Amino acid sequence: MAGLPEHLLRRSAEAKAKATGRPVEEILAELKGEAPPPAAGAPSAGSGPVRDLAKESADLGVPEDLLRRAMIARAKKDGTPIPGEPGAAPVAAAGTAPVAAGSPAPIPTIPEGVRTQRLLTVVKAGAIQQTKREPADKVNTWPHLLAIEFVALLVLTGLLFVFSIYVDAPLLEFANFNQQPNPSKAPWYFLGLQELLSYFDPMVAGIIIPGYGLAGLAFIPYLDRNPSVRPSDRKLAIMIFTFFVMGAAILTTYGSFFRGPGFNFTFPWVDGIFFDF
C-alpha cells in the first residue's frame, strides 16, 4: 500500500491473521496488493477479465496498487475470477476470458468498490510534538476531594452559625462626628499599621512600610530564585517571611489589646480591653 511502512503493514497483517486464522504472509501480500490470496478454492490471479490498472490509475488519480487491492478484494467478495493485467503472465484461463489480453475493456469512470478517498500520509511517532506526562499518583476528585470539601464547608457553616447565635456583632451608638471615642481604632487588620503610626512619621508608617511590604509580598516569586521547595533548602526565605508575619502579628496584637485611651500602653487584664471587632 502506498507509502505505508513495512512494520505497520506487518502489524496490521498479524492482527488480521490472528482474527481470521489465516497465515500472516498471505494477508501481508494481500495488503501490499502484490499477490492474490492463494487460498484453496479461491479464484486464481489473472483468471478474470483483463484490466489495465496502470491506465486506470493515470485516469482516476488513484494509485495503482490501491486499485489492484480493491480489484482483488472485490473479486474475492463476489467470488468472480480476478481480472488479469496486461503484461502479467497470463494464466491458463486467459484464453477463456471474455476480453483478450492486450485489448482492455472500456474503463468505467469510477469502478464500484474503489474508494476515492486516499490515505495521504502516516505521521510517524515522534514527528509531531509529543507531550509526555510523568505518571502521577492521582485519585478521583469525586469522591475523594469533594467529600472533604463538603465536610469542611458544613463544619465551617455550622461553627459560624452557632457562634453567630451566641455572639452579637457590635453596634455602638449612632455616628457622631463631634465626639471621637477614646481610643478610636481602625479595623483589627489595620491595627498593626496604626501601632506603627505611634512610632513613625505617617509618611513612613502609613505609606512607605505598607507600600514596600505589599510590593515585596507581590514580588516574592521573582526575588526568590531558589527552585527547591524543601523547607531544609529554604531556611533564609522561611526565616524572612516568618519574621515579617510574626512582626505583623505582634504589632496587631499589641495595637488591639495593649493600647488604651489616648492610644497609650495598657494591660488588658488591668484596664480592660479597648477593642471592638
Added chain:
Amino acid sequence: MSGKDKGGIMSKLAETGQHIRSSQAWSSIFRPGSPFRDGYSDTPRNRSYVIMNNVLYHLHPVKVKRHGVRLSYTLCLGGLSFFLFILLTITGIFLMFYYRPTSPQAFLDIQALATDVTFGQVVRNMHRWGAHAMVLTVFLHMARVFYHGAYKPPREFNWVVGIVLLLLTLLLSFTGYLLPWDQLAVWAVTVGSNMGRYAPVIGDQVSFALIGGTQITPDTLLRWYVLHVLFLPFVIVIFMAVHFWRVRKDGGISGPL
C-alpha cells in the same frame, strides 16, 4: 384487597417515574453519569462523569494528586476562603433587603435587624464574623502557600493574583465596616482612611475620591455601599476566576515537599 390496590399504585408510580426519567427534558437537565439519570453505581467511569458533566468541572479536574487531597497539606484554606465569599454574598444579599445607605436610616435599619427582622440579627452576625474569618483564611492561605514554596515557577503569577485578592478582601472588609454607621464604624474608618492621605503626590486626591470629600459624610456611606456590594465583589470575582483557572493551568496544586 387494599394491598393489591396499593401495589397497583406503586407500580403506576414507578412507571411514571421511569417515564419522566426517560423524557427528553429530564435527560437534557441531567448529563450522562448523573445519579439522577440512571442511578449511580460506583465505577471509575461514573466517578469521572460526576465531575465532567457537572459545573464543578470549571473548578476541579477529574483527578487530583493524591497528596493534594490530604487535609494536612492545604487545610482547605483556599477553598474555605472561597466558600466564605459565597456565604458572605448570600448573607449580604439578605441584608441588602433591609438596608438603606442614607444617614440616619442606615443605623436605624441595622438596629431594626435585631428587633423587626426574622433571623436579622443572626444573619448580620454571620456576615460580620464571616467577613473577619475570610480575612483570616485568606491570610493563612497565603502563609500556607508560602511555606510550601507553591509560588515558585510556574505559579509565580498566580501568587501575584493572590496578593491582589488579599488586598481586595481587605478593601471589601474595610468598606463594609462603615455601613452600620455607628460610632465604631465611622471612627474606625476615619482612622483607617487617614493613613492613605499621606500617600505622596496623589494621597489627597485618592482620599477625596474614595470618601467623597475631605472627611467622612453621608455621601461616603453611599459611595462605600456601592463599592462594597457591587464594585469590589465584581472585581474580586474576576480575579478569583483567573486565580482558579491558573491553579489548574499551572498543573494543579503544587507538589509534595
